[in-house]
Amino acid sequence: MDLKLKIWRQKNASDKGKMVNYDMKNVSPDMSFLEMLDVLNNELIEKGEEPVAFDHDCREGICGMCSLQINGRPHGPDTAITTCQLHMRKFKDGDTIYIEPFRSKAFPVIKDLIVDRSSFDRIQHAGGYISVNTSGNTQDANAIPVNKDDADKAFDAATCIGCGACVAACKNSSAMLFVSAKVSQFALLPQGQIERKTRAENMVAQMDAEGFGACTNTGACAAECPKEISLTNIARLNREFLKSKFG
Amino acid sequence: MNIGDNFPAKLPEGPIANKWTSYKDHINLVNPANKRLIDVIVVGTGLAGGSAAATLAELGYNVKAFCFQDSPRRAHSIAAQGGINAAKNYQGDGDSVYRLFYDTVKGGDYRSREENVYRLAEVSANIIDQCVAQGVPFAREYGGLLDNRSFGGVLVSRTFYAKGQTGQQLLLGAYSAMNRQISRGKIKMYNRHEMVELVMVDGKARGIIARDLVTGELERHSAHAVVIASGGYGNVFFLSTNAMGSNVSATWKIHKKGAWFANPCYTQIHPTCIPVSGDHQSKLTLMSESLRNDGRIWVPKKKEDVEAIRAGKLKPTQIAEEDRDYYLERRYPAFGNLVPRDVASRAAKERCDAGFGVNATGEAVYLDFAAAIERYGKEQAHIKGMDENDMDLVRSLGKEVIKTKYGNLFQMYEKIVDDNPYETPMMIYPAVHYTMGGTWVDYNLMSTIPGCFVIGEANFSDHGANRLGASALMQGLADGYFVLPYTIGDYLASDIRTGKIPTDSKEFDEAEKSVRDQLEKLINNKGTKSVDYFHKKLGKVMWDKVGMARNAKGLKEAIDEIKAIREEFYKDVKIPGSINEYNEELAKAGRVADFLELGELFAKDALHREESCGGHFREEFQTPEGEAKRDPKFQYVAAWEYKGEPSKAVLHKEELKYENIEVKERSYK
Numbered sequence: 008m009d010l011k012l013k014i015w016r017q018k019n020a021s022d023k024g025k026m027v028n029y030d031m032k033n034v035s036p037d038m039s040f041l042e043m044l045d046v047l048n049n050e051l052i053e054k055g056e057e058p059v060a061f062d063h064d065c066r067e068g069i070c071g072m073c074s075l076q077i078n079g080r081p082h083g084p085d086t087a088i089t090t091c092q093l094h095m096r097k098f099k100d101g102d103t104i105y106i107e108p109f110r111s112k113a114f115p116v117i118k119d120l121i122v123d124r125s126s127f128d129r130i131q132h133a134g135g136y137i138s139v140n141t142s143g144n145t146q147d148a149n150a151i152p153v154n155k156d157d158a159d160k161a162f163d164a165a166t167c168i169g170c171g172a173c174v175a176a177c178k179n180s181s182a183m184l185f186v187s188a189k190v191s192q193f194a195l196l197p198q199g200q201i202e203r204k205t206r207a208e209n210m211v212a213q214m215d216a217e218g219f220g221a222c223t224n225t226g227a228c229a230a231e232c233p234k235e236i237s238l239t240n241i242a243r244l245n246r247e248f249l250k251s252k253f254g
Numbered sequence: 255m256n257i258g259d260n261f262p263a264k265l266p267e268g269p270i271a272n273k274w275t276s277y278k279d280h281i282n283l284v285n286p287a288n289k290r291l292i293d294v295i296v297v298g299t300g301l302a303g304g305s306a307a308a309t310l311a312e313l314g315y316n317v318k319a320f321c322f323q324d325s326p327r328r329a330h331s332i333a334a335q336g337g338i339n340a341a342k343n344y345q346g347d348g349d350s351v352y353r354l355f356y357d358t359v360k361g362g363d364y365r366s367r368e369e370n371v372y373r374l375a376e377v378s379a380n381i382i383d384q385c386v387a388q389g390v391p392f393a394r395e396y397g398g399l400l401d402n403r404s405f406g407g408v409l410v411s412r413t414f415y416a417k418g419q420t421g422q423q424l425l426l427g428a429y430s431a432m433n434r435q436i437s438r439g440k441i442k443m444y445n446r447h448e449m450v451e452l453v454m455v456d457g458k459a460r461g462i463i464a465r466d467l468v469t470g471e472l473e474r475h476s477a478h479a480v481v482i483a484s485g486g487y488g489n490v491f492f493l494s495t496n497a498m499g500s501n502v503s504a505t506w507k508i509h510k511k512g513a514w515f516a517n518p519c520y521t522q523i524h525p526t527c528i529p530v531s532g533d534h535q536s537k538l539t540l541m542s543e544s545l546r547n548d549g550r551i552w553v554p555k556k557k558e559d560v561e562a563i564r565a566g567k568l569k570p571t572q573i574a575e576e577d578r579d580y581y582l583e584r585r586y587p588a589f590g591n592l593v594p595r596d597v598a599s600r601a602a603k604e605r606c607d608a609g610f611g612v613n614a615t616g617e618a619v620y621l622d623f624a625a626a627i628e629r630y631g632k633e634q635a636h637i638k639g640m641d642e643n644d645m646d647l648v649r650s651l652g653k654e655v656i657k658t659k660y661g662n663l664f665q666m667y668e669k670i671v672d673d674n675p676y677e678t679p680m681m682i683y684p685a686v687h688y689t690m691g692g693t694w695v696d697y698n699l700m701s702t703i704p705g706c707f708v709i710g711e712a713n714f715s716d717h718g719a720n721r722l723g724a725s726a727l728m729q730g731l732a733d734g735y736f737v738l739p740y741t742i743g744d745y746l747a748s749d750i751r752t753g754k755i756p757t758d759s760k761e762f763d764e765a766e767k768s769v770r771d772q773l774e775k776l777i778n779n780k781g782t783k784s785v786d787y788f789h790k791k792l793g794k795v796m797w798d799k800v801g802m803a804r805n806a807k808g809l810k811e812a813i814d815e816i817k818a819i820r821e822e823f824y825k826d827v828k829i830p831g832s833i834n835e836y837n838e839e840l841a842k843a844g845r846v847a848d849f850l851e852l853g854e855l856f857a858k859d860a861l862h863r864e865e866s867c868g869g870h871f872r873e874e875f876q877t878p879e880g881e882a883k884r885d886p887k888f889q890y891v892a893a894w895e896y897k898g899e900p901s902k903a904v905l906h907k908e909e910l911k912y913e914n915i916e917v918k919e920r921s922y923k
Binding site for chain 2: 018019035037038039041042043045046048049051052053055056057058060062063064065066067068069070071072085087088092094096117118121123124125127128131132133135136137138139140141142143145146147148149151152153154155158159161162165166168169192193196198199
């Protein structure tokens, strides 16, 4: 199939940037979206033009490195997948596809479609861990039984890949779903109880300091999350945060 | 020459079960106050690098950690699916440290070191304790205790798992331990940085040159020791299950500075991957080995059925039970679908080469869950007191069970192939997955360069010629959490009075200049072809002639062809943009340049090893039944020393001794 691409090009962080048109011919429906961009880039290189910079690594939907706002949606038109898992069979011959970086004040553009998500790392530094030494001198793993239901819920929250789609989907650029996933994972497990209060408090403080917006419970984040992290985690984060202040 | 002559492997004496404990009791330690005076660089933040960085920082060393991704959490360990082995014997099915040790040595086809493997088995149980304490959400049973499953090549259930995302959960555990140290200022993290050279001062590793991938600038970083945890080199094949950025450059740079490279030809071809769909393909996706717990592998018995399937006239579900060849169950009744990876891969290739492949390219076999869905469904119907003969009900209950076990894998398959694996069997084919070979290290995990340590997949030490499933996660974390943090002290104890290593020395000047020269040579090359063109060309030679089955003729051709591609690369590669900016093509060019050298050494190693063992299969050396035929003459580690170019590499042999395991015919029948 033949496609018209409109891609955001921005040389570096200080460049103003603009949308540029590209025509793609003979795209196979079995290609992944990123493979389609690979083909475009090889054509550009051989023509002596600069390829389009985009983040990607594992190409199987788990590392969280790929991003892209495709036709206005983070990770494109399909649900519960990342951009690298999106295949061209989701598009039709003659389609025009808009490809932009994830947009948020807390995710500044580095080049073209690449954004800086180190704000997510800094939120994790503020409390996304259990303070246990890695000496191996802990108690036997089965000495801490965990109710299966809680363990499963903690696992579901822990599957967050930190891609930032939640932020890109949110009209307020809120990072609540991301933060709530980590806070929930530990709040649900016995191992996480000791630092429960400080964790919620510190991670939320860092989230605010990074310039993410407030949550207005629109739910766009959960709708676009490639790992289907549930909104109930945000409700839990709110409870954890209130408890840390008044509990 | 044996390595023992000049480069002692430092293997401890005494009974195997006491070696590690007694060794730890006698090595040098660095006191806590002195650790503050010592800097350590860690390159790579996967399970090995992440856990090492966190633990070293916790012990008090000043750590600088580097990753080329935008966050340490993205290292490719994240993609490991199935599980992690540990000799916990929670299932009471006869597991023990010795049995895990035995299975790993046998699984590696008697080509790994007894001492290293025993230590690995010994610390394995601790890993699970540690990870649970960190809040890693492993799968649990209703009683609240940890669940296990079984993996290939073993007769017990010792694999701990978190659905099909075990690597992700373990890596996030290591990442969280790193974050704790980053927040304390004990780890300085360098994201989007790539190590491009090792710096040696007075014969010791004293730092690295790193390139900031955002600005393109070269940076000097000094330390008292350098730890390489940069993973494997499967991407030398272009198509593999590795991440796009996975590369050999860090280990290749140290190889060129004097670190010996061991057993480069030992590569794991994983039997269950999604088959190639076309020329545009950029990577291959693994379907976890855990699926072989419940999936049965087969091809049709009759050629006419194969033809009809390829023509789209017949569906696999329409083929009668008696017309299916469950070839693993037929050939290996004791282990069935759970034979080790090398055996399963070769068996798939054998059937496909014989013309029984079930897709258009003839390179695919079925992995079928219908039987498991029915079995689980009946069990559920029985538990719930429902009608066990209502097949629609049974199947829908069974699908739910399969979904809770492998849901994300089934979803991944469906998104890529556009086919529903709950209704029709998956199609799979072997693909390059893991490299057992790597930098030669001693018992301390130090390379032949003093002060340069290599851990995780990047070293050669624990898996011999074939790695068992769920053992890579075990080794990465064992090295990083529990082995290196002890053994590195033995080396650093003599460095407590050295003081900070200056970066304005002539050694740093020279290292930086050599990197700059290479970058300029690449960027100013007025060629016509992209980096990918050469990488794909190399990959094709590797897969066709140095892949699942190798022979002397093909290997000799490969060596010449790789050399020719390398020459063409330097003549004709075209890299857009400039050095001092974000330039992925330039970074990729550096990596492919290294693959083009490694590929040749890889083929040379495969040519010299005139036997078949584990993942290394030489067509000239097989039993009448087509199984790998080992030769006791080759019971050694082949460690190659760099001498200017791959063809001139000098071979050193470390003889392997088996005192606690009887070397036998490796049979899974």
